[in-house]
Amino acid sequence: MWQIDRSSNEPLFQQIINQVIDLIQAGQLAPGDKLPPERELAKLYGVNRSTVNHALDELVSLGWITRRQGSGTNVAKGRWGSRLAPQYQWQQLLRQAHFTPDPYLTTLNQEKGQPDSLDLYTGELPPSLIPDFSFPAMRWETIRQAESSLSATGYLPLKEQILQQLTINFNLDLKGQDLLITSGSSQGISLILQTLLSPGESIATEEPSFLFALPLFQSAGITLVGVACDEEGILPEALERAIIQKKIRFLYLNPTFQNPTGRLMSLARRKAVISVCQKHYIPIIEDDVFGELDFSDPLPKLKTLASNQVIYLGSLSKLFGPSIKIGWLLGPTSLIASLANAKQRMDAETNIFPQLLANSALRSKVYESTHSCLLAELQQRAEHFTQALQPARKDWQLRQIKGGLYTWLTWKHQPLTRKDWELFFTEKLLVAPAFLFSNDIMSMRINYTRLENHQLPDFCQRFATITEKLKRSK
Known part of the structure; x- marks a missing residue:
């Protein structure tokens, strides 16, 4: 696992950087995993400690790992999307163009297509709420004339x-x-x-x-x-x-x-x-x-x-x-x-x-009325969602919904880990944990607009099950 190619012209510290990034992207090193101590890594790679230290410092600056005195070196838990690739040769620039997304996001996208999943992750209105407009028939000549404008x-x-x-x-x-x-x-x-x-x-x-x-x-x-x-x-x-x-x-x-x-x-x-x-x-x-x-x-x-x-x-x-x-x-x-x-x-x-x-x-003559109806429906969904989540307020902090598509829920109890968030996959409830957007691991984004009224009881049951499992894990 910890090997470098002595025959390569690539500097040793760059080889170490590349290998650690590859191990993280392949899932062999997961967010939060601890890396061997600096002294042990130097022994495993057969290099001096200054080479290892140089590589680890670069990985910290690029956002892939964290280092704290007394806590050791760990794979970074949050903000996968802000991690940078080293930029010192063409091969690395190519690597940068094909970055692997956060593993949690990969699983989310796979689950979205499942018929029994409740998708509160997608950042769009549900099809049932997208306004339906009638468009006039257009001749090709009309389109050509429009191009003049x-x-x-x-x-x-x-x-x-x-x-x-x-x-x-x-x-x-x-x-x-x-x-x-x-x-x-x-x-x-x-x-x-x-x-x-x-x-x-x-x-x-x-x-x-x-x-x-x-x-x-x-x-x-x-x-x-x-x-x-x-x-x-x-x-x-x-x-x-x-x-x-x-x-x-x-x-x-x-x-x-x-x-x-x-x-x-x-x-x-x-x-x-x-x-x-x-x-x-x-x-x-x-x-x-x-x-x-x-x-x-x-x-x-x-x-x-x-x-x-x-x-x-x-x-x-x-x-x-x-x-x-x-x-x-x-x-x-x-x-x-x-x-x-x-x-x-x-x-x-x-x-x-x-x-x-x-x-x-x-x-369109109906644009204003259609938009007003959309806002009224969204406000009603926000109220129904908030009311349905009242029993969960002792465990989750819920931000008041004043508009838009999203609300933000924060866990009130023990620190959560990425593994805890996999419970949502178990219950087929798709949400966006905070670590997709920050270093926070205690909150989540929910697109409340995607819940039809008849889905609320099912959502509440799944959410309650997850909440009880999280409380038992304390």
Whole structure:
């Protein structure tokens, strides 16, 4: 198991790094497993301790292991998605492009297809809630004519409609701003990374954050820095420390119904965070894909509070389902022009067909009433879910659901391990443990919208069974 190739030209410490990563990705070393002591590893590899120490230090910096005085060396338990690959030769760059996902996530995706599984993991509305719009028949000539309204930043009628809704719904100031249509919000994030950041630079974000589950940061060589939060959102003092110590280039925030916690950042906290970023000249990326799923009057967007400092991301995918991959970036006109040029150079054009469908849906006479019905149904599901979980509150802390797709549950008792979370697979209950998004191992994300009323008793029974098993394991 612990062997190196003496005939290889590759440095010994790099061979040790590669082998440890391979053992973790193959599942031979599981999260939390303890590695042999440094002295023993040096003996097993037949190298001096300084070589082993160099390799282990690199593995710590890349996020694969943890080292603590008196506790030894362990495989890291959390944030699998933020682990980086060593970047010193072509072979390693290829390795980076094909990173193995978190083993728990692999099992989740396998279980999703099983008919007896309750899928509360998937980050989408269930098919029963996706609005049903009638689309007009389109002749080929109509589509060809529509292409004449296709600019570098997107289909102009769709842009016009989105901008109108952003102004009406969120009071966004569009002076000096432009909008770029993208193929979903993920393409928008990727475009920003590739255009405005360089490998080795850092983005700060909330801890936890769904960004830690995305592989695109690894492939771009961008470091994610998690910043602590409380119930109001990201902590301004912790953010300022990170900006100073980690040389942060951007702050990425999901202030409205954050993924994964479902938390709504308070207005006071929004203003405080903007103040810190203005002090240090840090641009903000505001991801607002759940902004249209608010049960009450929406709080002012970061974009409203600091228009020229914020790039605003939105998406229709959470409303219309994943088939219509339409998102957008709203930012200063000169910035959007640069991003549009970069998008064209990357040959990442957004197809005209989903733009036509999205434009038709948004301009439909029944759009407003359909959207109101969707919000009413989501609020009702949130209330039923919260009521059904009342008996579990003595063991789980449940965040109030004010909108969006997710709620966040935290275990109140003994520390949990990754193995404890496998109980959810045993009961065919698919959730997203916190370690997919952070170093926390005590909480989980649940997409409450995917529970039909008739499924609630079954869910409660499975959840109660898991809870009792966790309590007995104390």
